[in-house]
Amino acid sequence: MKYRGLLFANLFRKKTRLVLTLGSFAVALFLFSLLALIKHAFSANVDVAGVDRLVVINRTAIIQPLPISYRDRILRIPGVKRVTYDNWFGGVYQDPKNAFSQFAIDAENQRQVFHELVVPDDQWQAFLKDRQGAIVGATTAKRFGWKIGQRIPIQGTIFPGTWEFNIDGIYTGQRSGDDQTQFWFHWDYLYERAKNVLQGNVGWYTVLIDNPDDAVRIVKTIDDEFANSPYETHTDTEKAFATGFAKQLGNIGFLVIAIGTIVFFTLLLVTGNTMAISVRERIGELAVLKALGYSDRFVMLLVLAEAMLVAAVGGGLGLLTAAGFAMLLAATPMHNFIPFSTLSASAALTGLGLTLLFGAASGFLPALGGLRLRVIDALRRV
């Protein structure tokens, strides 16, 4: 601690340069954190996808329907525990920009199949009794300020008209990556008003199986069951389904991450060079310290401590800014499409570790070069 004065005096030698160097590290770490958030957002659904669930869609495209009669046929396949079905609704609340995911669900099986999305029993019972009832994710409820018992209008886009719903419950995810933005209502209510459009069809099925090890067999059995029919199926595990969906966005994610990574490392290299220059400028002073009796090791540690302190403070500022930014993003409508989460501890630690490594490298190399100079040579430069 007695060397603190020496350490800080050197740091504040050129305040403008210090601020710019701190700023560079902060921007680099902010960028790194943003990349981590984007990467996490693109893979969030994949990470939380159930290993014991299969998704059955129309072989032609997910937007093509499947007959509701398939439900019982799928249920008869050995190893299948439960089957539920959904339809995408595609409505908006009050304003077209207030888009979010709405699903007409099979109320009888939804809770058992998507067991990680929890609805309190009393709220679920109220929903079952209410034909116009709806269950909404905690994030969306918070976004629009909806309360249980509230009646809300949703403007249909695929199924035109104003649809009124009663908020009977709010679900929450048990895991940090669970999607809490969905809006569920009774499929029966949708069918009642859009029978002519649906014509006995549903959007897709989600199948809960007894044993994930049986997934390959069951997938094949389901698709074989409906082969050569007017509605052939394409079945996959939920994880593979989510991965395939993420890949469509993934190309954009890859580009963003690739460009961002290059910018991140460029920033760090520029910052490292600035720090190296600042050390080289005072080789003479380091030589004086050695002449006074300071060891080679001390001088090296002093330079390293300066570099790493700047890196840590700058990097810390960048992380804090990114964490704040992530919270802001999570509160925007964009969150419904790209589920930004809070910055994970591992991403923050990795970023900070990288920054400290660069800080150390930028300080270590010039310090090493300076230390190799003999004191008398270095003093002659002064």
Place this chain on the structure above:
Amino acid sequence: MVRVDGAGRNSSLINVRGLDKKYQRGGEEIHVLQGLNLDVEAGEFVAFMGPSGSGKTTLLNLLGGLDVPSAGSITVAGDEITSMSRGRLTEWRARHVGFVFQMYNLIPVLTAFQNVELPLLLTKLSKGDRRKHVETALALVGLQDRMHHYPRQLSGGQEQRVTIARAIVSDPTFLLCDEPTGDLDRKSADEVMALILRLVKEYKKTVLMVTHDPVVAQRANTTLHLEKGALVEAGAAEVAMSGGSR
């Protein structure tokens, strides 16, 4: 008593025997010091003179443990520094040598107080004790009222006095002064020399000083000239230059 014939007492503060220093420059070997001998008793004030390139600063660097000789030995207060490792030499410098440089070499971002405190940070002294030592050293050089000034806020003479305070604050065995007045006007140079003389007379400090200035050299007890890599006393040098012998 200062001797340059190698016949001094082994108990002298500084014993230099057969000191050689060679440099390689552009494939050419330059023999700066050749079989140099020197004995300096404690409390002496010795000035080294000689033309540029004669090896004065090289000798000072060798005596201060900043450089290693090609051959020969240097013993200070019984410690043969020419056989010490780099690490031990660094520790030895901290305990035994006070440096005063021509260009002051103060750390510009530290105050006068912090600059003078630098050698004491290497000791086990408490913060309070360090403060007392620094205040005493700065009072001795007449700068106690400037202790919180930065080097850029001081005149050249004042900066050099801070350097002297830094050199004496840890009470080293001897002071090495390389052209201490070389960058100062006459008035400031006189003040600095008066201070060095006071350190010798009142505090019995041993001072070895390199200078180009004969007026400054006259203030020393003994003036030695570097001639062809060896030391000769001032009188002898004059005789040698006129072709006679002493």
